[in-house]
Every structure is written in C-alpha cells, then in structure tokens.
Amino acid sequence: MAVPILTVAAVSKRFGPTLALDSVDFSISAGEVVALMGANGAGKSTLVKILSGVYRPDGGNLSLCGEPFQPASPHHAKQLGIATVHQSIADAVVPALSIADNLLLDRLCDPASPWRTPPAARMRDAAPLAARVGLDADLAAPLASLSLAAQQLVTLARALATRPALLILDEPTASLSEPEAERLFALLERLRDEGVAILLVSHRLGDLRRIAQRVTIVRDGRIVSDLRAPIDLNAAVETMIGRKLRSDRNAAVSAHAAPSAQKPCFSVRDLQLTPGSVPFDLDVQQGEIVAIAGPVGGGKSRFARAIFGAIRTASGTMTLDGKPWRPRSPADAIRAGVFLAGEDRWRTSLFPDSVPFASIAGTLSFPFLTRWFRRGVVKRGHEQRAAADAIDNFGIRCTGPDDRLTRLSGGNQQKVVLARWHAQPARLLLLDEPFQGVDAGARADIVDTLRRHAGQRATLVFVSDLEEALEIADRVVRFDRATLEPAAHSDLNLHTHS
Secondary structure, rough: OOOEEEEEEEEEEEEOOOOHHHHHHHEEEEEEEEEEEEEOOOHHHHHHHHOOOOOOOOOEEEEEEEEEEEOOOOOOOOOHHHHOOOOOHOOOOOOOEHHHHHHHHHHHOOOOOOOOOHHHHHHHHHHHHHHHHOOOOOOEEHHHHHHHHHHHHHHHHHHHOOOOOOOOOOOOOOOOOOHHHHHHHHHHHHHOOOOEEEEEOOOOHHHHHHOEEEEEEEEEOOEEEEEOOOHHHHHHHHHHHHOOOOOOOOHHHHHHHHHHHOOOOEEEEEEEEEOHHHHHEEOOOOOOOOEOOOOOOOHHHHHHHHHOOOOOOOEEEEEOOOOOOOOOOHHHHHOOEEEEEEOOOOOOOOEEEEEEEEHHHHHHHHHHHHHHOHOOOOOOOHHHHHOOOOOHHHHOOOOOOOHHHHHHHHHHHHHHHHHHOOOOOEEEEEEEOOOOOOOOHHHHHHHHHHHOOOHHHHHEEEEEOHHHHHHHHEEEEEEEEEOOOEEOOOOEOOOOOO
C-alpha cells in the first residue's frame, strides 16, 4: 500500500445547529486520482474548504506528507502543499491584467516579494508556468483576450506553480467543451504520473468514468462508501442519494404529455446567428423537450439569447404559435411567456445579500413585479404562497421562503432559478445549462419536475454535455462550433429514450 499524502482522521465541522461533517476519515496517496462525490449539501464543499484553509475543523486531525496539517489560510495551505482550483474562474483571475501577471499573481500579491519586477522578468518567469499546462498565447496580452478554457488553464498553472503534493479541482469541466475537457484530462494524467495526488469534485459522471481511480461518496456529512475502478456509476449515484434510481426510463417520458401533432409551437426558418453562417431550420412542438447540444462557444447560448430578445440574429425568421417572433427585449419575451434561465445563475438570475430581492420569495417574484403587484404594492401573501409552492414542487432544501440564496447549496440555488420560471405559465421555456453545478440526485429531481410541467409549453434545453441532453430530451440537435449551426444529420430521434 502506498503511503498516503493526505490523511483526514475523525474530522468534524459544525455551523450552528448543523453538523456539516461528522467524524470524516479520508486519505489519498501520491499519484492517485480520487473523485469526491455527494449530493448538494452533503459536506463536500466543507471538506474541500477545510483542506484548502478556508475553514478550520472543530475536531479531528489532518496530516500532509506525514506532518500535522493545520493551514491558517488558503495561501498558507498552498505553501504547505495543497493547491485548489475553484469552479468560479472569476474568483481567481484579474481579466484586466496580462496573462503573465495572472500567472504570477500569488507572487505579486505576496508582501515578501519585490514590489516592482521589470516586465521582461515577469514574462521570463511566467513562460515555464504557461508551458507546463500547454498554454500557447502571448503572455503580454490581457487575460480577457483568452477563451474561458484558456483562462482555466491559467488558474491551473497558478495552482501548480508551488509544486503541490495535492491538487484539488472543483468542477473543472463545467465550462469546457469535449475537446477542451479531454486536453485537461491528458494534463491531469501527466500530473498523476509525476506523483501529484488529485482530488476531483465533479457532478459529471463522464468525468468520473474518464479519470477517477477511486470514488469517495459523502452523504449527510459522512463518508458512506469508497469505490475503486472499475466503478459502477449507477451504484455510486444510488449510494450518494440514498435511494434506487428509476429502472424504467420510459416512465419518466410518460410523465409528461406527448408532443402535439399540430402546428409547431416554435419554429425558425433560414436562421443565421452570425453573418455568413449557414442558415438552419428548427421546429419544436408543444409538450416536447428538445436539447440543443454542442461545445462551449458553439452558438447554443447565442441562440437562446436571440429567442429571448437579448441579441439580434443576422437573418431568418422565428415564429411562436404561428405568429412572427422578434422580441425587442427580454421584457417583451417575458410578457409573451418566453422565459430564459441563463447559464450563469449568479450573473443572470440571483441577487447578492445586499439586494432586497435576495430571498427565495424575492427571486421568484422579481420578473413578474408589474404583473403580480399593481401600482408597485408588494403583496407579501401572494409572494409567500408562490415561494412555498416552488419549494414543494422542486424539493428545495431550505427553512422557508425568506431564506437568502447565499445560504443555499449550489443545487438548491439552481432549483430556485428554475422554479422562478415556473411561477407563471410559460409558452416557451429556454434553459441554458440547467444542470451546472448540480449533483446527480438533484438533477433527477429537476428532470422529473420539468417533465411534469412540459405538457402546455415547448421547452428548449441548451447543454454542452451530451449525457445530460439524452437524460432530459425527447430530441437532441447538435450544434457545430465552427459554423454556429446545427451539424448536418445530427437530429437524434429520442422520443422513447431507447
């Protein structure tokens, strides 16, 4: 048996009356890739934050490379040998600075480092960091000029600059296309072969299948299972959520009305998203869920925003219930029953604590203020009833309608976002990456809820993960990155999910 790089022994953490971690034992060895799996709120994030120096445990012991490990801060944890790459890139980079300065950001922010380093020296020092992760770019260019995937490579390169013994990655493929994710996996395999221990937090079963040698499952603050490759993913998910998965997938299909054979609810003809792109057609029937699948940057989000009235298309026509559809703004779309749940919930749907609408009830009511509250008078009873119904329908784990969104887990935040657009009847519902940061159990709950309500509308789901598309959709249309159009002969007939 290899000597563990990290050992966690009987570690507990409490937040008020909530026991987030209950006497957790865990270890990982050099050159091992372990996936940490658990439902939203199971304790994964708390454990990661303890390892990365954000929280201190209330009980138990940690050791790293055979020495007691008691980090006082994330910077201290990195100095001791644990580097963490968080899901939100915005928390780790400064877009206005150069790529080189972002690669050296930890050094530049260290009070012990020289306060002024010549640009040529910064370029020289940053070059090997970029090379290690295969980043081929002008290091003098601003970070904002890079794609999201390349910016993620910058955050990874920064994490590796200290030559960590343990690298923690939180949802590393959430914003990556399939080829970009494959390049990341190749890099992780190289790091594994160099002896770096890798702890991967991911809700994507494809990630676990591709890279994990072991899956450790957390439920209700405890380690409940430790599975080694080859991993039975169905068994892993059932252990994670504490119940059996539905064995008959067609049962989920029959839970919503069959698509109408009448005129399409929503259609596009000869639509060009950008000048010069190849035009395409699409029909969506009432009661039908159609997934638009394709890589990040392939045009999915642009298509969703065009339908919602946030941007204009280059040419072509759209129709809703047989009438021309060309909304001047998202407000026009909402009034007509066309709703969009954007891909970045904090940028498009949720409010920080400083805003009055930062509660569950406020988040649900905000798009419908003029409809629900005539003359600006907020009717608390109406708002509270709508929130209570949403909590019940979507299984949102909270204490009540007035809970702040920052107090909820990522999966429950996403359920609030989706519940918002079920507070009023929709004619066309647009969901952009609805499962981002959502565990398998919450995802199954969301799929069941969407299907129950799908009968009286058309639904378009925009996803980069084909596995997610197959799980939710009756049909899948695959978009091509190069042309921002549906790729030829890629419309998959999946009405029965067979």
